[in-house]
Each structure stands twice: as C-alpha cells, then as structure tokens.
Amino acid sequence: MMSSQRPNMWFDRGGVLYDSWYGVLGKEAPKETHPAYPKAGKQKGATTWRCKECHGWDYKGASGVYGKGGRYTGITGIRNMTYASEKAIVATLKDKTHRLGGLIPDKDLQALAHFVAHGQIDVDIYIDRPTKKVKGDPARGERIYQTTCSRCHGSDGKQINFRTAENPEYIGTVANENPWEMLHKIRMGQPGVPMISMLAFDVQDHVNILAYSQSLPQK
Ligand code: HEC
Ligand code: HEC
Incomplete structure (x- = not known):
C-alpha cells in the first residue's frame, strides 16, 4: 500500500x-x-x-x-x-x-x-488556560470547518457522538471542555480512524477552527 x-x-x-x-x-x-x-x-x-x-x-x-x-x-x-x-x-x-x-x-x-x-507547539499562546478562551477568528474557522470537518461531524458537530446517549459529547463539547485535546486532534487527526490531519494549514487556522467549534452546540 x-x-x-x-x-x-x-x-x-x-x-x-x-x-x-x-x-x-x-x-x-x-x-x-x-x-x-x-x-x-x-x-x-x-x-x-x-x-x-x-x-x-x-x-x-x-x-x-x-x-x-x-x-x-x-x-x-x-x-x-x-x-x-x-x-x-x-x-x-x-x-x-x-x-x-x-x-x-x-x-x-x-x-x-x-x-x-x-x-x-506552545499552546498557551493560543488558549487562555483559566478561561479556555481561544485566540482565533471563528469566521475563518467556520469556512474550514464547514467544508472539511462537517463531512464527518455534521454542520452542527453532532453527527458523531463520542460518548453515550445519556451523556453525549460532540465537537462543541470537546472544544469547550478540553480545547487542548481538540487542538491536538485538529492538527494531527484521531488515532485509528480515517480523520484527516490539518497540518497543511497554518497553526492560526487550526486555532480558528477551534474558536469556531466552541460556538457549536454542547448538547
Ligand atoms: C473523514 C471523516 C472525518 C473528518 C473529515 C474529521 N473527523 Fe473528527 N473524527 C472522525 C471520527 C470517525 C472520529 C472518532 C469518533 C469516535 O471515536 O467515536 C473523530 C473524532 C474527532 C474528535 C475526538 C473526540 C474525542 O473526544 O475523542 C474530535 C475533537 C474531532 N474528531 C474533530 C474534528 C475536526 C475539528 C475536524 C475538521 C478539522 C474533523 N474532526 C474532521 C472523523 C472525521
Ligand atoms: C507513565 C508515564 C509516562 C508515559 C506514558 C510517557 N512518559 Fe515520557 N517521561 C515520563 C517520565 C517519568 C519522564 C522523566 C521525567 C524526569 O526526568 O523527571 C519522561 C520523560 C520524557 C521525555 C524527556 C523530557 C525532558 O525534558 O527531558 C520525553 C521527550 C518523553 N518523556 C516523551 C514521551 C513520549 C513521546 C511518550 C509516548 C510514546 C511518553 N513520553 C510517555 C513518563 C512518561
């Protein structure tokens, strides 16, 4: 192969x-x-x-x-x-x-x-640790999210539930609860599944996707 x-x-x-x-x-x-x-x-x-x-x-x-x-x-x-x-x-x-x-x-x-x-990378440049607020441009992030991530995760990030029906976890949930994990996965992909890596884009765009993802529904 x-x-x-x-x-x-x-x-x-x-x-x-x-x-x-x-x-x-x-x-x-x-x-x-x-x-x-x-x-x-x-x-x-x-x-x-x-x-x-x-x-x-x-x-x-x-x-x-x-x-x-x-x-x-x-x-x-x-x-x-x-x-x-x-x-x-x-x-x-x-x-x-x-x-x-x-x-x-x-x-x-x-x-x-x-x-x-x-x-x-030094993630503290992009994610404020106490508030988990992301220094990114959600409008630019939306453009990338809606043309790449949405194919698998849906336009609202809820197409795949990462946890259980009773206690669901979606794109919006991870982005807000653990933005550091999300940034890592945006950049590298997800182990063991065909999720893409976004390394062809600049770090600031990874951060923009993360900033947009924080606006998606958490439940
Ligand atoms: C080709 C399909 C595909 C694309 C494109 C894709 N993903 Fe995924 N993603 C998956 C699959 C499958 C999983 C694993 C789901 C599971 O384990 O239940 C996953 C897992 C994740 C997780 C892990 C959640 C967790 O807690 O384990 C995050 C975060 C995530 N994706 C974000 C994104 C973002 C942001 C993009 C766009 C940059 C993206 N994905 C693009 C298929 C995709
Ligand atoms: C069970 C805990 C554990 C896991 C899992 C682990 N490490 Fe470590 N790692 C350590 C410890 C303990 C040290 C030594 C830290 C020290 O010197 O005090 C270390 C040190 C390192 C260092 C050197 C850091 C430095 O500044 O000297 C690197 C690089 C490293 N680990 C990479 C990895 C990588 C890559 C993986 C996954 C393949 C991994 N580690 C998994 C416990 C772990």
Whole structure:
C-alpha cells in the first residue's frame, strides 16, 4: 500500500501516536498500569501508556493543565525537547522509564521523536488556560470547518457522538471542555480512524477552527 511507504517527513504520524500509539497500531493496549505511572495517580491500565496521560495535551505535564486534578502525575512535560536530537528522543522512549522498545516499531518511535522535536507547539499562546478562551477568528474557522470537518461531524458537530446517549459529547463539547485535546486532534487527526490531519494549514487556522467549534452546540 502506498500509505505505508510514506516517509516520516511530516509529524502528524507522531502526533496521533502521541495521542494513542496502540490505537494507531491497532494493538491490544497493555492491561497493567505503566510502571512509571505514579502510585498516587488516579488513572490505571491502558490509558497510562499514552504519552498524553503523563505529558499532557498541552505538552507541559505538571506545569500545564495536568498540574492538578484527576490527571495529575507530577511528571514533566516535553516542551524542553523542542529541537532536541531525534536520536536522543528515541533512546528516551526505549529507556527504563518508558519501556516502549519492542512495543512500538522503530519507524514509529522515530515518528514520535519527530513530533516531539518539531511538531509540538506552545499552546498557551493560543488558549487562555483559566478561561479556555481561544485566540482565533471563528469566521475563518467556520469556512474550514464547514467544508472539511462537517463531512464527518455534521454542520452542527453532532453527527458523531463520542460518548453515550445519556451523556453525549460532540465537537462543541470537546472544544469547550478540553480545547487542548481538540487542538491536538485538529492538527494531527484521531488515532485509528480515517480523520484527516490539518497540518497543511497554518497553526492560526487550526486555532480558528477551534474558536469556531466552541460556538457549536454542547448538547
Ligand atoms: C507513565 C508515564 C509516562 C508515559 C506514558 C510517557 N512518559 Fe515520557 N517521561 C515520563 C517520565 C517519568 C519522564 C522523566 C521525567 C524526569 O526526568 O523527571 C519522561 C520523560 C520524557 C521525555 C524527556 C523530557 C525532558 O525534558 O527531558 C520525553 C521527550 C518523553 N518523556 C516523551 C514521551 C513520549 C513521546 C511518550 C509516548 C510514546 C511518553 N513520553 C510517555 C513518563 C512518561
Ligand atoms: C473523514 C471523516 C472525518 C473528518 C473529515 C474529521 N473527523 Fe473528527 N473524527 C472522525 C471520527 C470517525 C472520529 C472518532 C469518533 C469516535 O471515536 O467515536 C473523530 C473524532 C474527532 C474528535 C475526538 C473526540 C474525542 O473526544 O475523542 C474530535 C475533537 C474531532 N474528531 C474533530 C474534528 C475536526 C475539528 C475536524 C475538521 C478539522 C474533523 N474532526 C474532521 C472523523 C472525521
């Protein structure tokens, strides 16, 4: 297949792997809690193997949104590794802390390293942490949303329900509750499904889509 031959030149592959590498690889997630996940942490099992669970949707770990609450781990973010050597990052992912060698193929460890070194951004520039307000232009975001996202998510963002019928979650819900997660997914795509990555557009347009999505119905 052509797609499997695509070089790791773009960092959306690493970005979706950061979200859920086992979801991308179509693998059974490890059942036991990750050995590096702190005992006092509130999560357990598969999710503790996701990069985002320890390092955050905002890539800032304990100094970011996961600095308090049910996702707190006290673990550092990955922001300091911007422009770091990708070889050194791959070595980190295979180290005694991460233990990902063998679980993730080398090519995908390289894709992850490429994302860490070149794909992550400083989200605090675009999202005000206390209010979750987004510094974007909803009118520009609407143009992109309604011609791309709407094909799968509907013009009101409610075509796919991410949760249950009793407790639904739509585009508008995620955009308002977790704008950092939404920004990551707008840029990289969603693991394990054919959702597109918007990396062909500039970051400001990703933010514009997010700003528009915050105006969509939450229920
Ligand atoms: C169970 C928790 C956990 C998970 C899951 C996890 N890490 Fe880490 N990560 C850590 C810990 C702990 C450190 C070491 C932090 C320290 O030195 O205090 C670390 C350090 C790092 C560093 C170096 C940061 C620095 O500034 O030195 C990078 C890069 C990194 N992790 C990337 C990733 C990536 C990519 C993934 C997903 C494939 C991942 N991590 C998954 C716990 C985790
Ligand atoms: C080709 C179809 C397709 C397109 C285009 C698409 N998505 Fe998705 N998206 C999906 C599917 C399928 C899911 C997974 C749904 C699930 O897990 O229930 C998803 C999941 C998501 C999620 C994850 C919600 C969660 O909590 O897990 C967000 C956020 C999202 N999409 C936003 C967008 C935005 C914004 C756009 C436009 C930039 C977009 N999507 C374009 C198909 C698409």
